[in-house]
Amino acid sequence: MTTPPRLEVRNLSRSFDGRAVVDDVSLTIQPGQVTCLLGPSGCGKSTTLRIIAGVELQDAGEIHVDGDLICDTVYRVPAERRRIGLMFQDFALFPHLTVAQNVAFGLSGSAAENRARVEAMLDRVDLRRFIDAWPHELSGGEQQRVALARALAPRPRIMLMDEPFSGLDNRLRDDIRDTTLTILKDEGTAVLLVTHEPDEAMRMADEIALMRHGRIVQQGAPYNIYNAPIDKQAVAFFSDINVIRGVVRGALTDTPFGQFLAPGIPDGQEVEIVIRPQHLKIDFDRNGQGPLPTAQDGTPARGVVSRARFMGNESLVEFRMDHDGSTIKATVPNVFLPSPGKPLWLTIRRDRCFVFPVGD
Known part of the structure; x- marks a missing residue:
C-alpha cells in the first residue's frame, strides 16, 4: 500500500472581493521534504499558508494530512489540533516569558517531560546556555533560533514558514537557514516555505512551486525550474x-x-x-x-x-x-x-x- 504524502493540497481557491487570490492550487509534500512557494509579493503565497494553517477559510478545495482530510468547505479540524508548526518573519516570542517558557509554551506533557524536551531543542539550536534568559537579552539570530525551537518542540508533522529569515542580515541568514534546514530534515518534518527570494528557494528547497497571480505556474526540482523555465517571466524571476x-x-x-x-x-x-x-x-x-x-x-x-x-x-x-x-x-x-x-x-x-x- 502506498504511503500518502504528509501534506496534500487539492484545488485550493480563495477570493476576496471577487478577485482570485489563490486559484486552484494543488501540491504534495512528503515527510522530510522542503517545498518552497516562490513568487512576487501579492501572488497568494501567504494566503495559501494561512488556509493550510487553519486561520483562513478556503472557498474551494481540500487539505489532507497523512491521508486524512483536515479541511474542506464543510469539515474543518481546528488549527490547534492540526499539529502544524508556524514560523513567521517576526519571531513573536513572548517578552514576559523566559527562553525555556517560550519553548515549552505549546507542550502538553508533564513538567519533567516538557523540561527535557525544552533542553533537547535548545541543545539542537546551540542555545542551552540561554535557557533562563529573557528574549530581549538575545540577538536577532538567537531569537530566531528560539522561535525555531519553540515551533519544533511539539513535534509538528508539518512546518509552515512565511519569510522567516528576511529580518536577518545576509551572513547570519545563511547560518540560520542551514541550521534550520538540518534540524527540520532530522526531525522528518514536511516543510512549506514561503519566500520571494529565488536564492533562498534554491538554497533550501527540494521542490519549488513557482506562483504567479494566485496560481502555481511551474513546479519541480530547483535544477529543473532554473534550467527548463516555462516562460520568460520564470527565467527573469531567477x-x-x-x-x-x-x-x-x-x-x-x-x-x-x-x-x-x-x-x-x-x-x-x-x-x-x-x-x-x-x-x-x-x-x-x-x-x-x-x-x-x-x-x-x-x-x-x-x-x-x-x-x-x-x-x-x-x-x-x-x-x-x-x-x-x-x-x-x-x-x-x-x-x-x-x-x-x-x-x-x-x-x-x-x-x-x-x-x-x-x-x-
Missing part, C-alpha cells in the same frame, strides 16, 4: 535576462547572433530569445577578424561597452549593440572592467537560450 526578438521561418529564427532553433513554433510567429548574462561570451580573440565561431556559440555580433562594474566575484558589463542599439548585459568571472566606448564581439551559448512565442 536572474537578469537579455531578450532578442525574431520571427520564425522553417523552425529557425534569424538574429544578429546567427540562427536559433524554434521547434514547434509556426512560421511567421514572433519569438523572444531569452538568455542570462552569464551565458554570453566575449570573443577576445576575434577583434573583427579572428577564428570562425563554433556551432554552439553561433555568430559573433559587435557591441560597444557602455559601462562595467565589479560585483565581488564577477564583473557586469553592459554593451550597446551595433545592429540595433539595444543594451545587452554580460557577466565575466573575476575582474574585467573595459573602458566605456571599447568595441568587443559577443557570442551566445545556443544551448543556454530559451525561445518563447511573443505573448506567452
